[in-house]
Amino acid sequence: MNDFETIGKSVNKIDALALATGQPVFTDDISFPNTLQIKLLYSPHAHAIIEDIDTSEAEKLPGVKMILTYKNTPQVLHTTAGQGWPEPSPYDTCMFNSKVRYVGDRVAAVIAESEEIASSALKLIKVKYNALPHIFDAEEAMKDGATVIHDEKGISGVYDSKRNLVAHVEVRAGNLEKGFEQSDIIVENTFETQYAQHCPIEPHVALSYLDDYGRIIIRTSTQVPFHVRRIVAQSLDIPVQQIRVIKPRIGGGFGVKQEIILEEICAYVTLKTGRPARILYSREEEFISARTRHPMKITVKIGAKKDGMFNAIKMYALSNTGAYGTHGLTVVSNAGSKTLPLYNKAPNVEFIADVVYTNLPVAGAYRGYGATQGYASLEQAIDILAEKLNMDPVELRKKNHIRKGETSPIFQALGEGREGVTQHVQSEVIDKLIELGTKEISWHEKWRQKKRTGSKVRGVGMSLHMQGSGIPLVDMGAASIKLNEDGSVNLLYGGTDIGTGLDTVAAQIVGETLGIKPEQVIIYASDTDMTPFDVGAYASSGTFISGGAVLNASLKVRDQIIEVAKEMFGEFNSNEFILKDGKVTSPRSSKSVTISEIAYQTLYVKNHHQIMAINSFVSPYSPPPFAANFVEVEVDEDTGIVTPIKYVAVVDCGVAINPELAKGQVIGAVVNGIGYALTEDYKFGDNGKMLNPNFMEYRIPSSRDIPEIVPIFVETYEPTGPYGAKSVAEIGINGPIPSIGNAIYDAVGIRLHSTPYTPMKVLKALEERR
Amino acid sequence: MKVKYIMNGGIKEFDIQPGEVLLDVLRRNGYTEIKGNCYMGTCGACAVLINGTPKTTCTTLAAQVDGAEITTIKGIGTITNPSPIQKAFVEKGAVQCGFCTPGTIITAYALLRKNPNPTEEDIKKAIDGNLCRCTGYVQQIEAIKSAAELLKGGENNE
Ligand code: FES
Numbered sequence: 047m048n049d050f051e052t053i054g055k056s057v058n059k060i061d062a063l064a065l066a067t068g069q070p071v072f073t074d075d076i077s078f079p080n081t082l083q084i085k086l087l088y089s090p091h092a093h094a095i096i097e098d099i100d101t102s103e104a105e106k107l108p109g110v111k112m113i114l115t116y117k118n119t120p121q122v123l124h125t126t127a128g129q130g131w132p133e134p135s136p137y138d139t140c141m142f143n144s145k146v147r148y149v150g151d152r153v154a155a156v157i158a159e160s161e162e163i164a165s166s167a168l169k170l171i172k173v174k175y176n177a178l179p180h181i182f183d184a185e186e187a188m189k190d191g192a193t194v195i196h197d198e199k200g201i202s203g204v205y206d207s208k209r210n211l212v213a214h215v216e217v218r219a220g221n222l223e224k225g226f227e228q229s230d231i232i233v234e235n236t237f238e239t240q241y242a243q244h245c246p247i248e249p250h251v252a253l254s255y256l257d258d259y260g261r262i263i264i265r266t267s268t269q270v271p272f273h274v275r276r277i278v279a280q281s282l283d284i285p286v287q288q289i290r291v292i293k294p295r296i297g298g299g300f301g302v303k304q305e306i307i308l309e310e311i312c313a314y315v316t317l318k319t320g321r322p323a324r325i326l327y328s329r330e331e332e333f334i335s336a337r338t339r340h341p342m343k344i345t346v347k348i349g350a351k352k353d354g355m356f357n358a359i360k361m362y363a364l365s366n367t368g369a370y371g372t373h374g375l376t377v378v379s380n381a382g383s384k385t386l387p388l389y390n391k392a393p394n395v396e397f398i399a400d401v402v403y404t405n406l407p408v409a410g411a412y413r414g415y416g417a418t419q420g421y422a423s424l425e426q427a428i429d430i431l432a433e434k435l436n437m438d439p440v441e442l443r444k445k446n447h448i449r450k451g452e453t454s455p456i457f458q459a460l461g462e463g464r465e466g467v468t469q470h471v472q473s474e475v476i477d478k479l480i481e482l483g484t485k486e487i488s489w490h491e492k493w494r495q496k497k498r499t500g501s502k503v504r505g506v507g508m509s510l511h512m513q514g515s516g517i518p519l520v521d522m523g524a525a526s527i528k529l530n531e532d533g534s535v536n537l538l539y540g541g542t543d544i545g546t547g548l549d550t551v552a553a554q555i556v557g558e559t560l561g562i563k564p565e566q567v568i569i570y571a572s573d574t575d576m577t578p579f580d581v582g583a584y585a586s587s588g589t590f591i592s593g594g595a596v597l598n599a600s601l602k603v604r605d606q607i608i609e610v611a612k613e614m615f616g617e618f619n620s621n622e623f624i625l626k627d628g629k630v631t632s633p634r635s636s637k638s639v640t641i642s643e644i645a646y647q648t649l650y651v652k653n654h655h656q657i658m659a660i661n662s663f664v665s666p667y668s669p670p671p672f673a674a675n676f677v678e679v680e681v682d683e684d685t686g687i688v689t690p691i692k693y694v695a696v697v698d699c700g701v702a703i704n705p706e707l708a709k710g711q712v713i714g715a716v717v718n719g720i721g722y723a724l725t726e727d728y729k730f731g732d733n734g735k736m737l738n739p740n741f742m743e744y745r746i747p748s749s750r751d752i753p754e755i756v757p758i759f760v761e762t763y764e765p766t767g768p769y770g771a772k773s774v775a776e777i778g779i780n781g782p783i784p785s786i787g788n789a790i791y792d793a794v795g796i797r798l799h800s801t802p803y804t805p806m807k808v809l810k811a812l813e814e815r816r
Numbered sequence: 817m818k819v820k821y822i823m824n825g826g827i828k829e830f831d832i833q834p835g836e837v838l839l840d841v842l843r844r845n846g847y848t849e850i851k852g853n854c855y856m857g858t859c860g861a862c863a864v865l866i867n868g869t870p871k872t873t874c875t876t877l878a879a880q881v882d883g884a885e886i887t888t889i890k891g892i893g894t895i896t897n898p899s900p901i902q903k904a905f906v907e908k909g910a911v912q913c914g915f916c917t918p919g920t921i922i923t924a925y926a927l928l929r930k931n932p933n934p935t936e937e938d939i940k941k942a943i944d945g946n947l948c949r950c951t952g953y954v955q956q957i958e959a960i961k962s963a964a965e966l967l968k969g970g971e972n973n974e
């Protein structure tokens with residue numbers, strides 16, 4: 047569609063070979079002599095006041111350097127959310143608190159010469175708890191007389207702490223009551239999604255040490271190096287200037303490494319002792335004490351005319367943020383803001399949400415960010431409506447989805463903890479996505495056919511989705527580029543590649559703009575001393591925001607190169623130059639000079655200067671990628687086992703700058719979503735303790751669990767994105783719950799109202815149906 | 817106590833503590849290409865070849881394999897001289913974060929030595945114990961198929 051040299055080509059991921067040959071590129075692959083090891087003590091209670099901590103025995107153990115508790119650490123209320131400033135999450139936690147609010151809340155840290163000594167010392171700490179009544183149920187949390195989870199002095203950003211209400215959202219457009227009155231058919235669906243963990247194969251890990259000037263260097267597995275610097279400075283009450291954060295290669299994030307959980311403790315130890323310090327979560331700690339997805343209960347009510355046109359949509363979301371309010375408001379807002387605009391034909395819309403504290407693990411950002419939970423309910427409600435209207439659910443969606451040039455009042459009304467920004471959709475693509483998906487899954491041959499082989503019945507289901515590309519007018523990235531003698535460039539930027547391939551995409555953008563090969567772009571990224579700012583890797587912002595900054599910096603460098611070429615060609619009035627194959631060419635005179643020659647000219651010969659530029663990118667736009675997902679499942683009526691057979695994800699991410707990487711994002715997200723739909727779940731004991739914090743009992747998909755997966759890209763050109771691109775990393779995770787749910791219904795006529803879709807739930811529903 | 821292993825072809829001696837698992841011993845001694853920290857044999861990121869067979873080092877006692885021949889991912893290819901399977905992972909987009917990659921590649925390498933013509937099912941079965949949260953496995957499976965082709969085309973599996 048476009049005549050690009052490197053955009054749209056699957057160049058190899060630039061760090062892939064280093065990773066495939068085991069180079070020491072991860073946080074924990076380097077170590078320093080004399081490093082102190084940190085281990086954490088966790089609360090066995092769901093809700094308790096710490097009456098006293100006696101660390102004297104533990105301190106006596108040889109090799110123990112110090113023990114940290116709320117008594118000897120800064121009591122600065124902050125949020126661990128790792129968001130931009132000012133954060134839309136409440137300031138409701140300190141490094142250590144004098145009250146514990148869930149099993150897994152941290153109580154103390156032992157700092158010792160070895161991990162073994164630290165672990166032994168943990169057992170010697172004596173804590174006297176005064177247990178309080180606990181709340182595990184989100185609905186209970188809001189009731190009168192419920193125990194108050196956050197009653198500490200000085201917390202801020204909580205909507206109503208006496209009612210355990212972290213946030214409350216109300217957004218309306220049109221007249222909902224009238225909308226339903228004037229509808230011919232009304233359906234309502236309530237759907238509950240569960241606790242789940244991101245499970246990056248590399249857990250949280252941080253290493254800190256002093257540089258020669260006594261500044262603290264933090265090498266950490268993070269999605270947000272610049273926010274780490276700011277928030278560690280805040281919680282340690284030291285200047286930002288005293289901290290440098292370095293992000294090496296990251297072993298997966300998916301949202302959980304947006305949280306700033308370990309860095310502050312590590313940095314504090316280095317600050318106090320002057321020695322290197324290291325902290326590494328075990329898999330169990332990652333489950334119980336990192337972050338999770340917000341479990342939600344969402345009711346969707348749709349009113350429609352006889353012809354299927356939506357007239358009113360009401361969504362109510364109850365979100366459980368666990369013991370601390372990180373991402374509480376914004377995740378729930380996205381349950382509405384990333385779903386309702388997709389069906390903008392309904393003139394009357396209402397979105398209401400409550401976010402509550404409970405005494406369960408802390409929820410945070412997770413790929414999909416609320417949209418996953420919103421679509422789980424909405425996309426199944428639409429199928430329920432289709433059946434009532436006796437319509438093909440595919441056709442019903444076609445009537446109601448948003449189209450090119452259109453908007454939705456929700457874009458403006460519902461932002462990230464503040465008002466949003468109006469968006470107009472730039473691509474007319476959804477019908478095409480649907481068409482290709484129906485064809486690939488053979489929808490018309492399979493829907494309502496209930497093909498049976500013994501106890502096994504097949505069914506098909508589908509769902510539609512959108513996401514965003516960064517947070518409009520909030521997310522900012524910056525990049526700097528300088529030219530070297532051989533025509534290579536150094537790109538320094540804040541963009542945070544956490545395994546997605548962003549660095550490769552950035553190299554392609556620079557290469558395309560300057561007419562050089564992506565291999566000629568030397569990248570150094572996400573180091574708060576060395577690179578410009580970037581908000582980091584979240585909100586599907588990588589290609590769009592960080593990539594936009596890289597493009598803007600490239601364009602400036604391009605202008606500077608052209609200025610020199612003009613002089614060398616003596617063509618001062620021309621503005622048309624072509625940068626390609628490492629050369630600048632004037633079409634008018636056919637004169638040509640290599641970019642390397644230009645670099646030599648400016649560095650050594652005449653009018654000496656360094657060709658280099660820095661530029662930033664922030665956008666009023668957050669163009670949504672779109673997706674239509676289709677799945678064929680097999681439901682075994684004897685065992686209740688649901689097996690996805692084939693999964694088709696048809697995606698519009700604008701121009702896929704690197705199709706192979708985009709494909710990997712979609713497939714990876716779909717498989718993550720299938721795990722969430724079918725197996726992944728926290729089991730809690732009576733005291734609120736997670737009982738299955740390991741990969742044996744918390745089952746994430748393995749190679750043998752995946753169906754045939756067919757990703758299909760429909761290319762559109764997004765005018766507001768770098769080289770026509772928009773985002774792709776999150777959208778794929780939203781499809782499995784609703785499309786598999788709809789397919790189960792198509793196969794055996796049962797509608798499950800919560801995930802995961804376990805054999806037990808299927809059998810029970812089949813029983814009830816009889 | 818001391819143990820000896822033939823590490824990627826060269827004899828090396830290590831000091832170990834009683835009860836220590838191989839993963840800790842080797843990482844401590846600089847073999848950081850071995851990943852993983854589930855310590856239950858459930859993620860596969862810590863896999864190496866022990867006498868030619870893929871094993872999880874987190875469930876292997878260091879003392880028990882004294883004298884063994886151990887191959888890590890660096891033993892089958894390096895950044896300056898990668899093996900066909902490492903190249904295939906790069907070319908097929910099978911490396912995202914890359915944290916699972918050493919374990920998966922070493923497992924696939926062993927599969928291809930035993931079975932140069934694996935079916936898709938064979939591949940899925942072989943890497944069933946190597947969890948990957950990023951890729952969704954599809955491109956990894958494609959890479960292993962492609963490596964099998966490369967090897968049949970005469971490239972050396974080293
Ligand atoms: S660390 Fe050995 S299998 Fe996970």
Ligand code: FES
Binds near residue numbers: 914951
């Ligand atoms: S590539 Fe990240 S876990 Fe496999």
